[in-house]
Each structure stands twice: as C-alpha cells, then as structure tokens.
Amino acid sequence: MSKQAQHWEKTRGLLFVTLAIWFVFSIGIFLFGAEMEASSIRPFGYPLSYYMTCQGSLGIFVILIFWFAGRQEKIDEEFGFSEREDD
Amino acid sequence: MFKGNFINNLPKIYGTYTGGFIVFIILMAIAEQAGMSAKVIGICFVAFTVLIYALIGYLSRTIQVDAYYLAGRQVPTVFNGMATAADWMSGASFVAMAGGIYFKGYGYMALLVGWTGGYVLVASLLAPYLRKFGCYTVPDFIGTRYGGNLARLSAVIVLTVASFTYVTAQINATGTIASVALDIPFNIAVYVGLASILMCSMLGGMRAVTWTQVAQYIVLIIAYLIPVFWISNKMGAGVFPHLMLADEVARIAELEAQFGLGSVKNSAADLKQVPKGLSGITKAHAEVNTTPWKFISLAVCMMAGTASLPHVMMRYFTTPSVKAARRSVGWSLFFIFLLYSSAPMLATLSKLSLMDPNLATGIIGKSISEVQAIDWYQNWNQANLMFVSDFNGNGTLELNEFFMGGKAVVLATPEIAGLPYVISGLVAAGGMAAAMSTADGLVLAISNALSHDIYYKMINPKAETAKRLLIARILLVLIGFAGATIAALEIQGILGSVIWAFDFAMSGLFFPLVLGVWWKRANAQGAVAGMLGGLAAGTAYLIAVRSGYPGFLDITQLTFGIVGSVVSLVLMIVVSLATKAPDAATQKMVDDVRVPSGKAILGRQH
Numbered sequence: 001m002s003k004q005a006q007h008w009e010k011t012r013g014l015l016f017v018t019l020a021i022w023f024v025f026s027i028g029i030f031l032f033g034a035e036m037e038a039s040s041i042r043p044f045g046y047p048l049s050y051y052m053t054c055q056g057s058l059g060i061f062v063i064l065i066f067w068f069a070g071r072q073e074k075i076d077e078e079f080g081f082s083e084r085e086d087d
Numbered sequence: 088m089f090k091g092n093f094i095n096n097l098p099k100i101y102g103t104y105t106g107g108f109i110v111f112i113i114l115m116a117i118a119e120q121a122g123m124s125a126k127v128i129g130i131c132f133v134a135f136t137v138l139i140y141a142l143i144g145y146l147s148r149t150i151q152v153d154a155y156y157l158a159g160r161q162v163p164t165v166f167n168g169m170a171t172a173a174d175w176m177s178g179a180s181f182v183a184m185a186g187g188i189y190f191k192g193y194g195y196m197a198l199l200v201g202w203t204g205g206y207v208l209v210a211s212l213l214a215p216y217l218r219k220f221g222c223y224t225v226p227d228f229i230g231t232r233y234g235g236n237l238a239r240l241s242a243v244i245v246l247t248v249a250s251f252t253y254v255t256a257q258i259n260a261t262g263t264i265a266s267v268a269l270d271i272p273f274n275i276a277v278y279v280g281l282a283s284i285l286m287c288s289m290l291g292g293m294r295a296v297t298w299t300q301v302a303q304y305i306v307l308i309i310a311y312l313i314p315v316f317w318i319s320n321k322m323g324a325g326v327f328p329h330l331m332l333a334d335e336v337a338r339i340a341e342l343e344a345q346f347g348l349g350s351v352k353n354s355a356a357d358l359k360q361v362p363k364g365l366s367g368i369t370k371a372h373a374e375v376n377t378t379p380w381k382f383i384s385l386a387v388c389m390m391a392g393t394a395s396l397p398h399v400m401m402r403y404f405t406t407p408s409v410k411a412a413r414r415s416v417g418w419s420l421f422f423i424f425l426l427y428s429s430a431p432m433l434a435t436l437s438k439l440s441l442m443d444p445n446l447a448t449g450i451i452g453k454s455i456s457e458v459q460a461i462d463w464y465q466n467w468n469q470a471n472l473m474f475v476s477d478f479n480g481n482g483t484l485e486l487n488e489f490f491m492g493g494k495a496v497v498l499a500t501p502e503i504a505g506l507p508y509v510i511s512g513l514v515a516a517g518g519m520a521a522a523m524s525t526a527d528g529l530v531l532a533i534s535n536a537l538s539h540d541i542y543y544k545m546i547n548p549k550a551e552t553a554k555r556l557l558i559a560r561i562l563l564v565l566i567g568f569a570g571a572t573i574a575a576l577e578i579q580g581i582l583g584s585v586i587w588a589f590d591f592a593m594s595g596l597f598f599p600l601v602l603g604v605w606w607k608r609a610n611a612q613g614a615v616a617g618m619l620g621g622l623a624a625g626t627a628y629l630i631a632v633r634s635g636y637p638g639f640l641d642i643t644q645l646t647f648g649i650v651g652s653v654v655s656l657v658l659m660i661v662v663s664l665a666t667k668a669p670d671a672a673t674q675k676m677v678d679d680v681r682v683p684s685g686k687a688i689l690g691r692q693h
Contacts, residue, residue, distance in 0.1 A: 008681055018211045026204035026390060030382050033193070033375040045333025050373040053196035054431040055329065058203045058424050065210045065417040072215075073410060081682040083408045 007079040014075060018068045025057045025064075094161055101166075104139075105305050111135060112309075116509045125508045126270060132512035133268040133519055136306055140299045140523065141286040147298050148290035152552050152692055155292030155559065156223040156535060158405040162297055167411075168418025170297050171402040173304035175202075175419065176426055177253075178260025178522030179585045181307060184427075186493030189434040192370045194377035198586075199427050201386035203420060205393025210416035213394055214403040216604040216680050218412035221687025222404060224532070225397040225596070226540040229618075231689060232603045233611040234673060236545050241618040243536045245595030246397045248622065250529045251570065253396075253588035257526035258284070258567075258574040263494075264522065267470070268515045274575045280519075281571040284526045289560055292535075296527045297405060303520035308425055310517025315429045318436045318504045322446065328432040335439050339372045342442050346451060346486035353487055357478045365474050365490040372438060380641055388648040392589025395596035398525075398532035409683035437500040442486070448503055451486050458484050463502045467495055530570065534562040586645050587629070594625030594651020598659055606663075607677050613663030620658040625651025 001009075029036065029052060036049035043051045076082040093100075115128055149155055162170065180202075187195040222228040225246060230239030261280030266273045287299040315328055325331025343349075348371065361367075370376050393399065402419075403412040440448040450458045455477045458464055467473040472492035475484055491499075497518070501510040538559035543550055550558070595618045602609040602617075628650040632638050642649050668674075676688055 004678060004682065011681070015211050018207065022204060022207040022211075026200055026207075026386060027383050030197075030200070030386065031379045033377075033379055033382065037375045042333070044330045046336060047373055049193065049375050050336065050431075053193065053200055055428045057200050058428055061203050061207050062417065062420050062424050064207055065420055066414070068207075068211055069410075069413040069417055072413060076410075076683050079682075081684045083410060083683050 003079055007075065007081055010075045010078075011072065014068065014071050018064065021064055022061070025052075025060045029057070094163065097163065097166055101301060101305065104302060105309075108136075108306060108309065112509065112513060115512060116507060119507055119509050125511070128508055128512040129268040129515055130270075132516040133265065136516045136520060137283045137523075140302060140520075141283065143299045143302055144287040144289070144291060144295040147295035149292065149294050150553070150556065152555065154294045155556055156539065158292075158294040158297045160405055161407055162405040164406065164411045164415045165418050166301050167297075167402060167406055167415040168422050169304040170300035171399065171415070171419035172422035172426075173300040173307065173520070173524035174296075174402055174528040175399055175423055175525070176307065176521050177257055177525035177585060178264070178518060179256065180426065180430075181311065181521035182260060182264075182494050182497050182518050185430040185433040185437070186496040188431050189438055189496045190366055190368065190370065190493060191376075192372055193375050194370070194382065196431070197377075197382045197385040198389055199430070201389025202393060203423060203427060204386065205390035206416055206420040206423075208390060208394040209399070209403075210413055212601050213400065213604065214416050215409045215413045215683065217400060217600075218403050218406060219409045219680050219683060219687060221689040221693075223539050223689075223693070224536045225400055225600070226536050227544075227689070229599060229603065229614065230540060230544060232673070232676065233599075233609070233614045234669075235611045238611045238614050238618075239540050239544060241615050242596065242599070243540050245592070245618050245622050246536050247533055249396065249588045249592035249595070250398060250533050251566075252584050252591060253398075254526055254529040254533070254566075254570045255573045256584040256588075257522050257529060258570045260522035261519065261526060262571075262574060264515055264518045267498075268512075268519070277571050277575045280523070280526075281567050284523055284530065285564060285567050287523065288527045288531050289563055292556075292559065293401075293405060293531060296531055297402075299527065300524045303524040304422065306520040307517040307524075308422070310513045310520070311426050311429060311433075314501045314504075314506065314510055314514060315433050315436065317506055317510070318440070318500065319432070321504060321506070322436065322440070324436065324439075328436065329428055332432055332435050335435050336373050339435065339438055339442065340374075342439075342451075343368075343371055343486075346442070348486060351485065351487045353478060357476070360476055361490050362471055362474055365472070365492050367487055367490050368438070372435070378641075384642065384646045384649060388593060388646045389586075389589055391593040391597045391652060392648060395592040395600060396589065397536070397592075397596075398528040400600075401532055401535070402528070433500065434496060437496045437503070440500065440504050441489070448505065451484055451489060453484055454482055455484050455488075456482075463499065466502070467491075467499050472499065526570075530563060530567050533566050534559055537562050537566075583645075590625060590629070590646065590648030590651065591622065593648035594655060595619070595622035597652050598656045602659060604677070604680060607674050608663055608668055609659060610663050610666055610669045610673075612666040613659040613661075616662040617655040617659030621651045621655025624654035 033049050037047050039048045041048050153159055217228055220228050226239050226242035229242035258280055262273055262277035265280045266276035288296045319325055319328035324335050406412045406415050442451050443449045444452045458475055472495040474490040475488055478488050542558050543555050599614045599617045625647050629644055629647045632644045
C-alpha cells in the first residue's frame with residue numbers, strides 16, 4: 001500500500017473515533033434525558049441533564065477538537081506529510 | 088501605523104485595545120457618578136465602539152485580491168478563533184439566547200449543543216481540506232472539485248439563500264440596538280447599522296472584516312461576562328457562577344412549585360391583553376421537557392448547518408496552514424464556549440432575581456401597584472418588553488401574570504439586579520458588536536461568491552484585479568442595502584430566521600461539501616442534483632408545513648433541513664453512480680487535498 005493510502009487509512013480511523021465521541025455527547029446521551037435528570041451523578045450539584053446541555057457536552061467538544069488536531073498532526077508527521085513551517 | 092510587522096504585533100495591539108476599552112468603561116462609570124444621563128452613556132458606548140471598528144476597517148483597506156478574499160492567508164490561529172467566534176455569535180446568540188433558555192429551558196438547549204457540536208464536524212470533515220484546496224469561497228471549492236459552471240452556480244444559489252435569510256436577521260438586530268441606544272426610529276436605525284457594517288468591510292474585504300471581528304469579539308465577550316459575574320457576586324450566588332449556581336437552580340424549581348407553575352393557566356381572553364412577542368414562564372427551568380427526538384433532531388440540524396454555512400467555513404481559508412486551520416477551529420469553539428456556557432447562568436440569575444421573594448429584586452408576590460411603580464419596570468414596559476396584569480384580581484403579582492420579551496433577559500437584567508447604567512450601555516455595545524460582526528461575515532460571503540464565482544469565474548475571467556475588486560465592493564453595498572430593506576419590513580423574527588438559515592445551508596451544501604472530500608466517486612452531476620434537489624426538497628417541506636401540512640416524523644419548520652439533506656444525500660449517491668466517474672485529474676486533486684503538505688490546489692491569485 002502506498003504511503004498516501006496508509007496515511008488516509010489512519011486519517012479515516014481517527015475520523016471514526018472522533019465522530020464516535022462526538023455522536024455520544026451530541027446525540028447519544030440525549031436519548032436518555034430523563035434518565036440523566038434522575039441520575040445521582042450531579043456535577044457541581046447540577047442535575048446531569050442540565051449540566052450536560054449547559055457546559056458538559058460543550059466543553060467536551062472543545063477538548064475533542066484539540067485532541068483531534070493533535071492526533072492528526074502526529075499522523076501527518078509520521079508519513080512526512082506535515083507542512084513546512086515557512087509554507 | 089499597523090504596517091510591516093503587524094502580524095507579530097497582534098497580541099500587543101489587541102492588548103492595548105482591550106486595555107483602552109476597559110479604561111473607557113471606567114471613564115463612563117465615573118461620568119455616570121458625575122451625573123451623565125443614561126441616554127448619553129448609551130450613545131457614547133455604541134458610537135465609540137462603532138467608530139473604532141470603522142477605523143480598523145479603514146486601516147485595513149487593500150487593493151490586493153488575496154488580501155481582499157483571504158486576508159492574505161496570514162491570520163494566526165488564536166486570532167482567527169476570535170474572529171470566527173464573533174463571526175459566528177450573532178445578535179441572536181447575544182441578545183436572544185439567554186432569553187430562549189429562560190423561557191423554554193431544556194428543549195431550547197438543543198441549540199447550544201448543536202451550535203457547538205457542529206464545530207467537531209467542521210474540524211474533522213471539512214475545514215483542513217478546504218484550506219488545503221486554497222479556494223476563495225465555498226462555491227470555489229464546489230466548482231473546482233466537481234468541475235463545471237453548473238455546480239458552481241448551484242453552490243452560489245444555496246449559499247445566497249441561506250446567508251441572505253441569516254443576514255436580514257442580523258441587520259434587523261443591528262437596527263434594533265441602534266434604535267434603542269441612539270434613540271432613533273427603527274427604519275432609520277437599520278440604515279445606520281448598515282452603514283457601520285459596510286464601513287468595516289468595504290475597503291478591506293476579508294482582511295478588514297477579520298481585524299474588526301477580533302475587536303468586536305473582545306467587546307462582546309467583556310459585555311457578556313461582566314454582568315454575569317457581577318450579578319452572581321452581588322446576589323451572593325457564587326464567585327464563579329458557572330460552577331456555583333446549583334443551589335440557585337434548585338431554588339428556582341422550589342419556587343416554581345410554590346408559585347404553581349403549570350397548574351395555573353391563563354385564559355385565552357387574558358392572554359389577548361399581553362402585547363405581541365412577550366411571554367410568561369410556562370416551562371420548568373431545568374427539567375427535561377421535550378422528547379429525545381425533538382431535542383436531537385434540532386441539535387442535528389444545527390450541527391450540520393454549522394458545517395455548511397459558508398461565512399464560517401471561509402474564515403478557515405485565511406489561516407497560514409492546514410495545521411493552523413485545524414487548531415483554529417478548536418480556538419473558535421473555545422471562544423464560543425465562553426459565551427454559550429454563560430448564557431444559561433445569566434438565564435438562571437435573571438429568573439431568580441425576579442422570582443425570589445427573599446431577594447430585594449424579586450417581584451412575584453409583590454402587589455401589582457408596587458411593581459408598576461418600579462423605575463425599570465416602567466422603562467421596559469414602555470419599550471414593550473415587559474407587562475404585568477392582575478388577571479385574578481387579587482392585587483398581587485402571580486408568576487402567570489408577569490410577561491417579558493426574550494431580549495429583556497440580556498438587556499434588562501443588569502438594571503433589574505441593580506447594576507449601574509454603565510453596564511447596560513456596555514451590553515448595548517456588545518449586542519451591536521455581535522450583530523455587526525455576523526452581518527459583516529455574511530454580506531462578505533454573499534458578495535464574494537457573486538463577484539468571484541459568478542462574475543470572475545463565469546462571466547469575465549479576463550477581468551483585471553482593479554475591476555474585480557470594484558465589482559466585489561459594488562455587490563457588497565447592493566447586498567447590504569437589499570438586506571437592510573428587507574430587514575426594515577420586519578417580516579420575520581430574529582431567531583426563527585437564523586434557524587431557517589441553518590436548515591437551508593444543511594439541505595443544499597452539507598453532503599456536497601463532505602462527499603467532495605470523503606468520496607472520490609462523487610461527480611458533478613451528483614453534486615448538482617444533491618444541491619438543487621436538497622434545497623428544493625427542504626424548501627418545499629418548509630412551505631408545506633407553514634401552510635398547514637402536519638409533516639411527518641415530527642419534523643417541524645425548524646428542522647426541515649433533515650428532509651432536505653436526506654434527499655440531497657440520496658440524489659447525490661444515485662446520480663453519481665448512474666453517471667460517469669470523475670476523471671483521473673479530479674481524482675488526483677482529491678488525493679492531493681487529503682494530505683496537508685504540498686501546494687494548494689488553487690494558487691494564491693486565481
């Protein structure tokens with residue numbers, strides 16, 4: 001397999017992981033709104049359903065994007081596809 | 088002044104700017120103590136900030152194509168994040184979001200999740216690849232990737248429909264704030280707002296818009312956070328409201344039960360007295376009050392819409408590299424998060440201020456005549472944003488007898504909580520910044536698509552730089568005026584039309600963009616079918632639902648993008664597979680887009 005094909009395979013793998021995490025926190029947990037509300041897990045004392053919509057999911061998305069960017073940079077470096085700084 | 092080492096000096100320049108703005112706030116506070124009237128303070132805040140933006144717009148003037156369309160591709164990651172955040176957070180986010188949460192609670196929060204979750208899609212599916220492509224506009228990508236003027240034209244059509252729906256709402260918001268702050272009639276204020284918007288973008292295109300948006304972000308975030316922290320501390324609710332309002336949320340639930348929320352209903356005749364646009368609290372503050380599907384379908388539409396709205400996407404064309412584009416998405420979302428995570432806190436503080444009889448500011452349970460005598464009640468009642476009426480005739484204000492406009496949560500809470508007027512002036516300046524920055528981005532997205540994709544790429548490919556930029560500027564002014572004219576008619580609410588814009592963008596552009604990068608087999612015929620078919624299906628569903636069709640699967644006029652995008656996806660796959668595969672050159676182009684290194688597909692000047 002060519003270098004480029006390998007690079008793309010890894011990139012795709014990272015995309016699936018990223019989208020899976022995204023799916024859980026943007027869609028998955030909200031299938032269980034009522035259960036979250038009744039849950040005894042209460043971040044900072046807020047009901048879990050309230051907390052996830054106010055801060056929880058939002059914060060996770062921020063972290064997820066930075067994590068994704070870091071991983072993708074590693075993949076690009078591994079295959080020598082990262083950009084020169086002066087580019 | 089800002090020449091030469093401008094980029095390296097950015098932290099210093101914006102640091103000075105922020106310091107200067109804070110000094111200005113302090114000066115205004117002193118002036119207020121010295122007896123300056125509320126009116127004059129409001130005028131000073133709005134006029135001063137708008138003049139600064141205009142100055143930045145003037146200093147960023149340019150006669151180069153890549154500076155006009157791409158800000159010279161040298162916007163550093165963090166600053167592009169701030170500019171995107173300002174571009175993104177509209178007058179609706181700033182003025183209406185906390186109000187939406189205040190009145191609708193959990194069901195409304197789907198918008199928060201959707202408007203942030205969409206950035207994960209932007210970062211992982213699109214932004215880095217479109218940056219590598221090197222396009223000037225979103226239709227530029229579609230036109231080059233799929234080939235042919237028809238694909239380009241279809242993309243321009245979708246872009247224009249979505250962005251234009253959005254921009255009228257923003258110009259409307261600019262006009263609303265200008266008319267309140269400057270005390271002029273709305274239909275004149277709309278044009279004052281328009282003039283300010285054009286001053287920021289006309290001379291310098293994307294470059295000017297970038298640097299004014301950074302300045303606008305700083306104003307809007309200061310204006311949003313100061314009141315939230317101040318009120319929370321003043322109330323003794325917590326030094327850091329975001330982590331400390333759990334007791335207040337619980338207290339609201341307690342009061343809701345005590346005041347009989349949901350059990351006491353207003354009769355239709357009573358509700359007729361309430362001025363249009365005002366509503367009472369009818370939904371519990373923190374309870375899960377909607378079905379999972381309603382929540383998720385709205386969130387999904389906002390997410391896919393986020394990834395398809397051209398004025399956001401084009402911000403990532405301005406970064407120096409693909410790597411920077413990716414990181415920049417993270418910064419954008421971080422800066423957006425600062426405001427979005429504060430909106431529910433503001434809604435909580437605002438509601439508790441009004442509801443809790445133990446607080447000096449609480450009005451529920453007081454006598455009607457006492458409430459009617461309060462200064463701020465009289466002001467906001469006059470502005471048509473507050474209303475009380477003694478429906479049950481017991482002389483006491485009940486929870487179901489108090490009505491407020493959504494905007495009042497942001498605009499009036501500082502005054503209700505007893506903050507000095509200088510804060511209200513600051514909030515007006517913040518709202519103006521939010522609405523202007525989004526309007527700028529949108530007007531530029533439309534006029535760039537028309538000038539670059541229609542005029543230069545399709546009508547007159549031989550046009551010289553000077554002529555291209557002249558056309559771009561003329562279109563900018565024309566589109567601004569068209570937007571303002573429609574805004575002056577006031578035919579649609581701010582928030583509703585914003586949500587429509589997302590659905591339109593999602594219907595026509597989401598899959599053609601994503602598959603352009605992720606599916607090599609996608610071809611021009613498929614893309615055109617996807618764009619036009621998706622847009623047509625979405626629009627048809629919207630019209631049908633609005634004219635009484637009950638719809639299916641609980642898809643409403645706020646989520647019609649689901650219909651549009653599914654039709655778009657199916658058409659794109661079926662038509663692509665039924666027609667010839669893209670040629671080798673196109674396939675090679677897609678391969679090149681997928682690796683960050685190497686030359687951009689389209690040159691700096693094209």
